[in-house]
Structure formats: structure tokens, C-alpha cells
Amino acid sequence: MMYNNLFKNIKPFEAILFLFIFVSFLLTVGIFVDNKSNEKLLDFIHNLQKKQLEQIEENIDSYTNNIYAFFDNLVLAEAGSDTKYPLIVYNDEGVIYDNTTGKQNYPKPEIGLSNELVLKFSKELSSGNIYYYLRKDGRIYSSYVSIQSLISDSSPAYADVVIFDGVETLYSENYKEFFGKLFRLDEDKYHFLEEGGQKFLFSSTEFRGVNIGIYGAMKNYFSGLSSQNNAFSMPGMVYGIILLLLLFLLKIFISRFAFEKEKFEKLFQLEHEKFKKIVEAIGEGVALIDNNYNLLFVNDYVKNRVNGETEGKCYSVLAGRNSPCEQCGMMDVALNGELKNVRFENFFSCSEGYFDIIWTPLFDEKGEAVAVVELIRDVTDAVNMQNALLKSEHYLKEIIENAPEPIVSFDENFNIKTFSNEALKVLKIEPDKVMKITDIVNDSTFYDKLVTDKFVDNMDLTIDSHGNKSLQVKTSVSKIEKESGYEYIAIFKDVTKIRQLEVKLIQSEKLSALGLLAGGVAHEINNPLVGILNFAQLLSKRFETGTYEKKLIDTITEAGEQTKEIVQNLLIFARQKSEQKDYFDINDSAEFALKILGSRIKYKNITAVNKITNSMRVYGNKGKIHQVFLNLLVNSIDAVDTGGYIEISSDEDEKGSFIKIYDNGKGISSKVMAKIFDPFFTTKKVGQGTGLGLFLSQAILHEHGWEFELDSVENKYTSVKIYPGIDYAN
Structure with a gap:
């Protein structure tokens, strides 16, 4: 089918052209090559051989120049086994340097007194080397190179190179009998030489005192010559066949192109209509x-x-x-x-x-x-919608930032997205340092509720963040579900002051209850105590001084008096009003605390010494100052081991007079020191402390305008100084 279509499209003039070319090809095959044609071919081969000889000369000259530069720049002390060229150096006594593999004791070459580079060809066909010699600095520098390495890229595979002088052959890859005739041949012409029934075409040139020749078998240069007088033109026949095939293929291509052109034009028109419809339908x-x-x-x-x-x-x-x-x-x-x-x-x-x-x-x-x-x-609608959304987001952001409550929004990975200004102020957060809500809230219960609950209402948290030792807050959190995940809005309410007021209220209630209890206990103890003292005094009068009975009764009287004094102190503590202030001796507070805690001191075998020798009258609420000494002394008793030491003393420094309470207990670490005055912070076991002692003591002293200093070294001591201020009189 394909052949029918092809021959169908052949025009008459194309058939005539094809027949003409075919006949021309047959005539070309029958033409003989005359002697003149052979002569031109031989001239061409001779010129080719001359070019090859010129290339060999250039290779030898180039290498010779490199060797001369190598010798001229060579410093013998710098030469080594890695020298680029073979090198043998002679002096008057023989070889002094040799980097060749032979390592032989070569005889000193005879090159005369010239300082020019001397080039010599070896006279042994087997070696095939060119030797170079240069006299320099009283030495002779020698190197050599293989002739084969210099002519390998210039000598074709079908030809050989021979080097000879006027007497003998110096180099040849393959020895021939006709080498003895070479020195008599003219170098400006080509020559035919025969050996073993085979003809060789030979050309030569003179170079540096020797002759370099190149020869090759005639059959290797061209083929198809049956004799020197007649031959068929094989190239003409090949060219004719190739031309015929090209014309035939061109006809097939033209016919095929003409046939396919119409088909592709219709297909292109159809695809163009489809493309246009698609483009219009894009919208x-x-x-x-x-x-x-x-x-x-x-x-x-x-x-x-x-x-x-x-x-x-x-x-x-x-x-x-x-x-x-x-x-x-x-x-x-x-x-x-x-x-x-x-x-x-x-x-x-x-x-x-x-x-x-x-x-x-x-x-x-x-x-x-x-x-x-x-x-x-x-994208007008999308841009307008985006602008409206940005405006809405900006408006909501302004609402959050200017809200009167601390508000923080964060995503499900706890990355903070926005802060209210009140949050920055109340929570004292540095935005450059805080990147996650976990940097503010460290309570795991809080995050558990975020996962399980959709809304967290008024959860109590203690925040330890930048600039905050401890902050009591109530937190409410709303969970918002979005396509990208959950987001949270948390509102924090600072209840630190409320908690402090609650603590003070509870403490006030405790103190009030303690006052009532102390007053009731004092009255209940005071009545039988009066009877004990009265009867003891009556009994004392019946016995002589110095008797055993007299001593027992005096001991009872002394113990009763001490008990009476304790009861009186309890009554004073119970009846004290929080607003009542007056002048009193601060030593009374020290003695009061020592007597109240005397049993605990004896139980731990603690040496407690009051070294306040001078009267120090101060102005303040005696009951509250009693409470301060009680709290500080309780801490000292808990801090020291059995057999420890506690000392209460007075002294002066550049700030003025002060009272110091010292113990040799376990001291306070720097980590604990940062939180020692926080409410409810305690290092004691559960049930042994409320964490309010130092907090209330500091609050009472600040209320009085007194200074309070605490110094401690872990595992060594703790010292508390109280400066009553200037409002006191000795």
C-alpha cells in the first residue's frame, strides 16, 4: 500500500531525471584513470608525507626547547627523583647525579667546549633515543628522550619513519634492505622502493645534520590501482550510488511531506478550534x-x-x-x-x-x-474580602490589646499570638523572651484541662515568670476550633492582693481565736494558781529557813510566780488591739518568746541565750512585735539540730541600733532565698508549717516602718537583723 502511494506521487520529469542519473553513473564506472591522474595522486601522497615530516620536526624542536629551558633553569640542589625529565650530571671525575632507572656509571660525553645545547641521535637501532647535552657551571647536563614518543602522533599507522645520516641508519621501526640506498636519494622528490615484491613510496627531509624519511606501502595509501596504466574509479562509483540513494530518499520525503501537510493542516485547524474554546471557557x-x-x-x-x-x-x-x-x-x-x-x-x-x-x-x-x-x-472580590478581614482582625486585636483585663491568645502548640497591654503590665512579661504560654504557666493540670474541656472557668494558678516571684491569678480559657487547629483565649485575673487579704483575715481570725483562748486559759489557770501561791506562802511561815520543807515550799512558790508571769503575758497578748501602739522595751518581746517556746528549746537541748543587756524602748504594737519574735524564734528552733545554739543580741552599726536573732542551723540556699517571703511557701514537712511566718513578720515590720535584713549561708548559719528605726527612746 505504501509503495503504491509513493509511485503514485512520482512525476514524469522526476522519472526522466532518475534515468539520466543512473546512466551517468554507469558511464562513470567505465571511465579509466589515465597516467596523469595517477601522477596527481602520487603528488598528493608526497605532499602528505612532507606534512607528516614537518610535524615530526616541530615535535623534536618543541621538546628540544623544553629541555634547554629545563637545563637553563635547573639548580642541582633542587633536583630530585621527581624531576620531569631524565637527568644525568657529569663533572671532571664522572657522574655526580643520575635520576634514571639504569643508575650506570656513564662515561663523560665528548661535546667540545661549546656552551650551546648539543643534540645527538643514538647510533643503535634498538635504543632509538635522542640525547641532549649542555655545558653549564663546569658540569655537563645530559638528558634523553625516546624517538618513538616524539613521532607517535605524527606518523600514521600505515607508514614508518627512518632516520639516517650519510653513512648509516640511525633509527627505524622496521629494518628494510633498501635503507642502504637512502642517502643517495633526492629529498625534494618522492621515490619508489621495492622489497619482497612490494612497492613503497618514500619521502625525506634534512634536519639537524641527519635525514628523516617516511615510507609506506602503496596499497596502504590507496587501493583499486590494478596497474600504473589503467584503473577503475571506485570513488566515482561510490559517489554515484550515494547520489542515487539521496535523490530517491528526497523524493520519498517530498512525497510524504506533501501527503502529510494537508493532514496536519486539518488537524491543526481542529486543535486551534479546541484551544480557542478552552481559552474562552477559562473565565x-x-x-x-x-x-x-x-x-x-x-x-x-x-x-x-x-x-x-x-x-x-x-x-x-x-x-x-x-x-x-x-x-x-x-x-x-x-x-x-x-x-x-x-x-x-x-x-x-x-x-x-x-x-x-x-x-x-x-x-x-x-x-x-x-x-x-x-x-x-x-481578584477584586478576594482582595476586598481580605482587606475587610484584615480590618476586622486589626479591630479585634485592638480590643484585646486595650482590654482592662490581662488577655493572652495562643494556638494548640502553645505559641503565643497576641497580648493585651494589661497582660504585659500585670504578668510582667517580656515579649522578646516569652514565646509560649508554657513560659508563663507551669501547671500541668492547666494543660490537661485545655485538652479535655472546651472552657476553663476561674482556675486558680500560681505564675512564676519573668520578674514575678509568685503571682496568684484566676484564669478562664475559651477553646476556639478552626480549620488549622485549636486556638485559645485566656483571661487572667490578678488575685494576689485578695489572697494576701484572705491570709491576713484568716490570720486575724486565728489571732482573735488565740486571744480568746489565751484569755480563757489564763483565767482558768489564774484562779487555782492564786490558791496555790496563797497556801504556799502560809506553809512557808511554818518552817524554819534552811530546812528541807522550807526549800520545797520556796520552789513551789517560785514555779507559781513564773507560771503567774506567763499567764499575765498571755492576758496581755490576748487583750492587745491591732491599732494600739505605745512605748515598750523590746527585750520584753524576746523574753516572752523564749518563755513561750521554752519547752521546745529544752526538748531539743538547744542553748538559747538572750544577750540584750541594755534597755531598748521602741514605739509600736507590742502584741504584733511579740508575734514577730515568736515566728523568728520558731524558725530558728526548727532549723538547728539537737544541741544547737540560738542567740538574741543587740548592737549598733552605720544604720543604727538593731536586734539580731542568730542560729547555727542548716541555713537557707540561694534557690529558697528567692521565695522565702512568699505566702504559703515552706520547706517544712506537711503539717509542720503554713509558710506564713516570715511573710507576716515582714508585713508587720514594714507596717511599723522597721527595717528587716536576713543573712544566711547554707549549712552554716542564719542571722536576722531588726532595725526599730528612730522612733524609740533609751
Whole structure:
């Protein structure tokens, strides 16, 4: 079927042309090559051999120049086994340096007194070397090179090289009998030499005192010569066959092209209609622009926005400008071959709005950008919606930032997104340092509730963050579910002052209850105590001084008096009002604390010493100062081991007079020291402390305007100094 279509498309003149070429080919095969043609061929081979000889001369000259430069720049002390060239150095006594593999004691060469480079060819066919000698600095420097290495790239595979002088052959790859005749031959002509029934074509040239010749068998240079007088032109026959085949293939190609052209034109038209329908159905603008900004094609979307005008420069037709737009990226796309996207406002001269312009290069078969496809997308609604959303987000952000309560929003990975100004102030957070909510809240229960509950209401938390030793807050958190995950809005309410007031209220209630209890106990003890003292005094009068009975009764009387004094102190403590202040001796508070805690001191076998010798009258609430001494002394008793030491003393320094309570207990670490005055902070076991002693003591002393200093070294001591201030009198 294919052959029928091919022959069907052959024209008559093409058939005649084919027959003419075929006959010409047959005539060419029958033509003989005359003697003149053979002579031209031999001249060509001779010229080829001369060029090969010139290349060999250039190779030897180049290597000779390199050797001379090597000898001229050589410093013998720097020479080593890694020298680029073989090197043998002679002096008057013989070889002094040899880096060749032979390592033989070569005889000193005879080169005369000349300082020029001497080149000699070896006279042994087996060695095939060129030797170089140079006299320098009283030495003779020698090197050599294989002749084969210099002629290998210049001598063809079908020819051999021979070097000879006027007497003998110096080098040959293959020895021939006719070498003895070479020195008599003229170098300006080619010569025929025979050996073993085979003809060789020989050419030579003179070089540096020797002759270099090149020869090759005639059959290796050309074939098809049956004799010197007649031969068929094989190249002509081959050329004819090739020409015939080319013409035949050209005819097939032309016929096939003509047949397929119509088919592809119809297919192209069909695909063009499909492409046009697809482009129109996109619903976005499409324009094809060449590298000179000329519009080649636009779809109906673009036509409707430019009032039907579709010819001219793109910036003129589309944007109504006299020059390309400043934001235009079309030329960058054409030059770099990369897609680019730019957003324009009011891109069309006849239409307002926001448009995304996307340029894509169109390449030819060489991979060069010949045009650019411009996609025009109307994003006005999306931009307006985005602007409204940004405005809404900005408005909500301002609401959060200016809210009167501390508000923090964060995502499900606990990354903080926004802070209210009140949060920065109340929580004392440094935004540059705090990146996660976990940097503020360290309570694991809080995060468990975030996972399980949708809303966390008024959860009590203690925050330890930047600049905050301890902050009591109530936290409410709302969980918001989004496509990207959960987000949380947390509201913190600072209840530290409320907690402190609650603590003071509880303590006040405790003190009030303790006062009532102390008053009741004092009255209950005081009544039988009066009877004990009265009867003891009556009994004392019945016995003589110094008797055993008298001593027992005096001991009872003394113990009763001490008990009476303790009861009186309890009554004073119970009846003390919080606002009542007066002058009193601060030593009374020290003695009161020692007596109240006397049993605990004796139980631990503690040595407790009061070294306050001078009266120090101060102005304040005696009951509250009693409480301070009780709290501090309790801490000292708990801190020291059995058999420890506690001392209460008075002294002066540059700040003024002070009372010091010292113990040799376990001291306070630097880590604990930072939280020692926090309410409810305690290092004691559960049930042994409330964590309010130092907190209340510091509050009472600050209320009085007294200074309070605490010094401690871990595992050594703790010292507390109380400066009553200037409002006291000795």
C-alpha cells in the first residue's frame, strides 16, 4: 500500500531525471584513470608525507626547547627523583647525579667546549633515543628522550619513519634492505622502493645534520590501482550510488511531506478550534504577546474590557499607557524563561479593580522564548474580602490589646499570638523572651484541662515568670476550633492582693481565736494558781529557813510566780488591739518568746541565750512585735539540730541600733532565698508549717516602718537583723 502511494506521487520529469542519473553513473564506472591522474595522486601522497615530516620536526624542536629551558633553569640542589625529565650530571671525575632507572656509571660525553645545547641521535637501532647535552657551571647536563614518543602522533599507522645520516641508519621501526640506498636519494622528490615484491613510496627531509624519511606501502595509501596504466574509479562509483540513494530518499520525503501537510493542516485547524474554546471557557483573560510587546492574540474576556481593540502594543491597548508598566515582568520572563506573578490595581484602562497578572514563556524548538502568555485574573472580590478581614482582625486585636483585663491568645502548640497591654503590665512579661504560654504557666493540670474541656472557668494558678516571684491569678480559657487547629483565649485575673487579704483575715481570725483562748486559759489557770501561791506562802511561815520543807515550799512558790508571769503575758497578748501602739522595751518581746517556746528549746537541748543587756524602748504594737519574735524564734528552733545554739543580741552599726536573732542551723540556699517571703511557701514537712511566718513578720515590720535584713549561708548559719528605726527612746 505504501509503495503504491509513493509511485503514485512520482512525476514524469522526476522519472526522466532518475534515468539520466543512473546512466551517468554507469558511464562513470567505465571511465579509466589515465597516467596523469595517477601522477596527481602520487603528488598528493608526497605532499602528505612532507606534512607528516614537518610535524615530526616541530615535535623534536618543541621538546628540544623544553629541555634547554629545563637545563637553563635547573639548580642541582633542587633536583630530585621527581624531576620531569631524565637527568644525568657529569663533572671532571664522572657522574655526580643520575635520576634514571639504569643508575650506570656513564662515561663523560665528548661535546667540545661549546656552551650551546648539543643534540645527538643514538647510533643503535634498538635504543632509538635522542640525547641532549649542555655545558653549564663546569658540569655537563645530559638528558634523553625516546624517538618513538616524539613521532607517535605524527606518523600514521600505515607508514614508518627512518632516520639516517650519510653513512648509516640511525633509527627505524622496521629494518628494510633498501635503507642502504637512502642517502643517495633526492629529498625534494618522492621515490619508489621495492622489497619482497612490494612497492613503497618514500619521502625525506634534512634536519639537524641527519635525514628523516617516511615510507609506506602503496596499497596502504590507496587501493583499486590494478596497474600504473589503467584503473577503475571506485570513488566515482561510490559517489554515484550515494547520489542515487539521496535523490530517491528526497523524493520519498517530498512525497510524504506533501501527503502529510494537508493532514496536519486539518488537524491543526481542529486543535486551534479546541484551544480557542478552552481559552474562552477559562473565565479569565488570556493574551499572547511577542518580545516587542505586540499583541498576537486576546480572548473575548480581554476584548470586552478594552472595547474590542486587539491590535497594538499591550501596554497601550490594555492599560492605555504610552510605555510599559513599571511593575511589568514580561521582559524578565522572556529573558529568564521563568514564570512571574504581579498584582495590579486598575490594570485595564476601562475597568477598575485588582488583577493578578501571570506571565508564562512560550518556547520554540530551540528552547528560546519567542512569546509570552499573559493570564489576567480578576481578584477584586478576594482582595476586598481580605482587606475587610484584615480590618476586622486589626479591630479585634485592638480590643484585646486595650482590654482592662490581662488577655493572652495562643494556638494548640502553645505559641503565643497576641497580648493585651494589661497582660504585659500585670504578668510582667517580656515579649522578646516569652514565646509560649508554657513560659508563663507551669501547671500541668492547666494543660490537661485545655485538652479535655472546651472552657476553663476561674482556675486558680500560681505564675512564676519573668520578674514575678509568685503571682496568684484566676484564669478562664475559651477553646476556639478552626480549620488549622485549636486556638485559645485566656483571661487572667490578678488575685494576689485578695489572697494576701484572705491570709491576713484568716490570720486575724486565728489571732482573735488565740486571744480568746489565751484569755480563757489564763483565767482558768489564774484562779487555782492564786490558791496555790496563797497556801504556799502560809506553809512557808511554818518552817524554819534552811530546812528541807522550807526549800520545797520556796520552789513551789517560785514555779507559781513564773507560771503567774506567763499567764499575765498571755492576758496581755490576748487583750492587745491591732491599732494600739505605745512605748515598750523590746527585750520584753524576746523574753516572752523564749518563755513561750521554752519547752521546745529544752526538748531539743538547744542553748538559747538572750544577750540584750541594755534597755531598748521602741514605739509600736507590742502584741504584733511579740508575734514577730515568736515566728523568728520558731524558725530558728526548727532549723538547728539537737544541741544547737540560738542567740538574741543587740548592737549598733552605720544604720543604727538593731536586734539580731542568730542560729547555727542548716541555713537557707540561694534557690529558697528567692521565695522565702512568699505566702504559703515552706520547706517544712506537711503539717509542720503554713509558710506564713516570715511573710507576716515582714508585713508587720514594714507596717511599723522597721527595717528587716536576713543573712544566711547554707549549712552554716542564719542571722536576722531588726532595725526599730528612730522612733524609740533609751
